[in-house]
Amino acid sequence: MGITLSTGFLKNFVSTEEINAYAGAVKKAHDELHQKTGAGNDYLGWVDLPSKTPDALVAELTALAKEVQAHSEAIISIGIGGSYLGIRSTLEFLGGNPALPVYYAGHNMSNADMSRVLKVIADKKVTVVVISKSGTTTEPAVAFRLVDAAMRRKYSGEELKKRIICVTDAKKGALRQIADKNGYRAYVIPDDVGGRFSILTPVGLVPLALAGVDIKAFVDGFRAGEKEYSQTDLSRNICYQYAAIRNILYKKGKCIEMMASFYPNVQYVTEWWKQLYGESEGKGGQGIFPASTILSTDLHSMGQLMQDGMRNIFETFVMIDKAGDAVLIPNDPLDIDKFNCIAGKDLDWVNKQAYHATADAHYEGGVPNLLLTLERADAFHIGQLYYFFEKGVGISGYILGVNPFDQPGVEAYKKKMFALLGKK
Ligand code: PA5
Numbered sequence: 184m185g186i187t188l189s190t191g192f193l194k195n196f197v198s199t200e201e202i203n204a205y206a207g208a209v210k211k212a213h214d215e216l217h218q219k220t221g222a223g224n225d226y227l228g229w230v231d232l233p234s235k236t237p238d239a240l241v242a243e244l245t246a247l248a249k250e251v252q253a254h255s256e257a258i259i260s261i262g263i264g265g266s267y268l269g270i271r272s273t274l275e276f277l278g279g280n281p282a283l284p285v286y287y288a289g290h291n292m293s294n295a296d297m298s299r300v301l302k303v304i305a306d307k308k309v310t311v312v313v314i315s316k317s318g319t320t321t322e323p324a325v326a327f328r329l330v331d332a333a334m335r336r337k338y339s340g341e342e343l344k345k346r347i348i349c350v351t352d353a354k355k356g357a358l359r360q361i362a363d364k365n366g367y368r369a370y371v372i373p374d375d376v377g378g379r380f381s382i383l384t385p386v387g388l389v390p391l392a393l394a395g396v397d398i399k400a401f402v403d404g405f406r407a408g409e410k411e412y413s414q415t416d417l418s419r420n421i422c423y424q425y426a427a428i429r430n431i432l433y434k435k436g437k438c439i440e441m442m443a444s445f446y447p448n449v450q451y452v453t454e455w456w457k458q459l460y461g462e463s464e465g466k467g468g469q470g471i472f473p474a475s476t477i478l479s480t481d482l483h484s485m486g487q488l489m490q491d492g493m494r495n496i497f498e499t500f501v502m503i504d505k506a507g508d509a510v511l512i513p514n515d516p517l518d519i520d521k522f523n524c525i526a527g528k529d530l531d532w533v534n535k536q537a538y539h540a541t542a543d544a545h546y547e548g549g550v551p552n553l554l555l556t557l558e559r560a561d562a563f564h565i566g567q568l569y570y571f572f573e574k575g576v577g578i579s580g581y582i583l584g585v586n587p588f589d590q591p592g593v594e595a596y597k598k599k600m601f602a603l604l605g606k607k
Contacts, residue, residue, distance in 0.1 A: 265378025282395025318356020404566025
């Protein structure tokens with residue numbers, strides 16, 4: 184089944200005719216992406232990246248992973264934004280026990296977090312992966328300065344070199360210079376793939392391989408997504424339908440998209456999605472505000488607002504069909520809580536009833552909602568889902584009339600911070 188889209192709870196908010204009316208705009212956006220003629224066309228390398236990703240890279244990184252796993256007990260992954268979120272999202276989505284635990288740095292400047300990372304370096308045998316496309320972003324640069332110094336206190340010579348891996352531009356940026364000067368292993372992020380679209384490049388593939396993820400299945404999921412979501416017939420392409428539906432709802436005043444999941448392992452997928460959609464569409468005074476909830480947890484904090492607050496929200500649920508080993512609810516002879524009605528049922532069945540109830544209640548409360556269902560929570564399906572969202576925002580952004588591939592607004596705080604830091 185792969186990934187499916189259900190639109191039952193859009194009734195009376197979005198009609199099939201309205202979606203079909205977008206066929207021309209969607210086809211135009213599709214052509215601009217595939218022929219690389221649209222805005223931001225220097226950054227369209229992600230469109231056919233899955234089919235262009237060489238099997239040899241997957242084999243090389245799988246061999247690197249074996250080598251690193253043999254001499255390390257933990258990975259330190261340094262990066263922010265597109266150089267952080269997809270890695271964490273994938274690992275948390277897959278859950279379980281990675282071959283090597285991953286500790287993150289460079290996405291904040293918290294003393295407490297950094298102290299924990301420095302302690303890991305002192306106590307364990309580690310390998311560091313430092314990721315920055317520009318090679319000049321402040322947070323990861325400062326984190327790497329601290330981590331590099333800690334690594335040098337512990338290791339030297341060839342031992343140090345084998346434990347620091349850089350992922351950055353082929354030529355530009357301070358990180359490239361640091362890698363070249365110190366002889367650190369370096370993997371290249373292609374010029375034509377922007378940060379938030381880079382999870383399929385060495386940005387994601389290197390740390391995910393080291394952590395033990397089946398990167399072949401991950402790449403195959405992307406490839407399935409590329410094939411599935413390149414069909415120009417709107418009625419057969421759920422990704423293009425999603426892009427059209429968002430624009431229809433936005434025009435009707437639904438300016439917040441709440442991504443909601445009843446699966447806690449989806450939380451960082453929603454964080455990755457927020458960067459992808461927020462940075463791609465939020466410009467020129469436009470853009471749907473991407474927000475997220477994890478349920479049932481947030482039903483008891485955000486539930487009131489979702490049911491009854493300002494009616495400017497639509498919701499996209501992400502569910503997992505085969506959610507793992509069953510956990511059966513026991514029978515209780517006393518039945519004081521009156522839940523023997525679900526005795527013998529799998530907890531995930533109850534979770535799915537909570538979804539149906541919530542989607543229906545929110546719909547009746549004036550929140551139209553969509554449902555994306557993944558067959559299972561594995562490397563293949565998360566790869567396919569990433570491509571679904573990447574393609575979806577390319578089409579949706581072009582329909583909206585923005586350049587989805589730049590992020591000029593991210594620079595504003597940096598300039599002010601450099602001034603405060605006295606950085607030349
Ligand atoms: O989407 C983007 O390009 C940005 O948000 C980047 O991901 C983020 O700023 C990190 O950039 P870099 O990898 O150059 O350090």
